[in-house]
Amino acid sequence: MITVTDLRKVYQQGDRTVVALDGVSLHVEAGQIHGIIGHSGAGKSTLVRCLTLLDRPTSGSVAVNNKELANVSDTDLRTARRRIGMVFQHANLMDSRTTAQNVAFPLELIGTPKSTINEKVSALLELVGLTNFADAYPSQLSGGQRQRVGIARALSSDPDVLLCDEPTSALDPKTTDEILALIKSVRDRLNLTVLIITHEMNVVKQACDSVSLLEAGRIVEHGDIEKVVANPAGRLSQALLPMPGDLPAQLPAGTVLDLLYSGASAAEPIISSISRTFNLDVNVLAGSVENLGEHQFAHLRIQLPEGSDINAITAHLIANGVAVTLKEAK
């Protein structure tokens, strides 16, 4: 588990004071995968550097399993860093080392005996599916394989937290899926706490149990995936289940509603239920249906014909657990 409390990072850029992190707080339980999403310039890189203690935060604390990391002396810093394993966007493997030697790197640093290193490295390579590539150099591996080596390396010091900084941003979609599946499977096996920092909503959709939206150095929205999605006004919900921005120009007269429903109600044939109950034709204009976390979510834009009893229909929908937003009434 990792707890970040009121993390601030302020630095001077010439005469300007830049507040890169403006009081970031987070709490992720063991075994959870938490996504931190934000655009470039939101403070993601600064947050990563503060969490790994490459930069000292100006104030605030970072604690892993209730052990404080951020406010330790320089000598304890190296031990503290080993509690967080890190996966980088470009893997950052040592080109002069083979796969096995790269994975062994953190173990060499603390003087682990050769035989222990060998055992551990082969177990980790098996975990990430690279047993046959133990003696290959990074230049001989694909981007996805390099990232697997990076994950094995991050795990070799037995960290409590796996911090992934844009782990799939340099990968193609298929490899992205594989790497995210690997992260989920190591989380399951090792009961790790995982933090994924990314700008890709897709990563959050596929891998995360909970998510925070980072903007201008603050977390502006956060929560379990199912909770944030269920709030149609929320920015994360709109990003996770996007709708086309504009309505078609030549739309026939009628009322346009956006419906968001989830979990049990997503399995219900809600559209045909309106159609039958109110005896009218429903036109579906746009929509997305996704499996997020444990549940299925649907976000639909529908049009009801002129003269429909909007109030009654809305009440019926709400009673069925659907969040309704009025887009346009004609």
Add this chain to the structure above:
Amino acid sequence: MDFFNDLMTNPGITKAMWPAFLETLQMVGISGLFTVVVGLPLGILLLNTAKGGLTPNRGLNVLLSGIIVNITRSIPFAILMVSLIPLASALVGTSLGPIAASVSLTIGTIPFFARLVETALRDVSAGKIDAALVMGSTRMQVVRKVLVPEAMPGIIAATTTTLVTLIGYSAMAGLVGGGGLGRLAYNYGFQRYDATIMIVTIVIIVLLVQIVQVLGDWFARLVDHR
């Protein structure tokens, strides 16, 4: 035929050439060794005391980079060599011979090599250094396990370039008492108008440089897994 006849009988070739060649090798070998031994740590310090290095230290960086390295490098080698003769005689007891010449050769090439090493080390991506630090490396471990091994192809290329430069400098050092092929070419080829000696010396030096370059390139490729 005269040229080939001369080639076999000229005492400058049959008697003086081999010892001169060995003296050149001795100068290049000794100064090459000391240049690497001193220049490699100096190059590492130049990089890491600079802003953004592992141990930024403005005072030390200005001293090493601005004063020692830049001043030594801006003095033409011929002048530096002559001015270092008193130091050579103080260190090795004589101002003559290849060992004395190696003192000024070493001092002249250390800053050159250190700059090349610094450039090679600078090519190691910051991400690798961050990764090593995040995994709990000490600064010394970053240098030994990341910076130097990752920059090894560049360091070997720098060593090759330095050795080639040293071969050139050693000919110049020969003129002021160092001996070697430079001395031979000057005494016989220039002062006695002996074209055969001049040509043979040039051929040998060109071959020596080629061999060093080819070996250096081969070795650099061997350790380059990028």
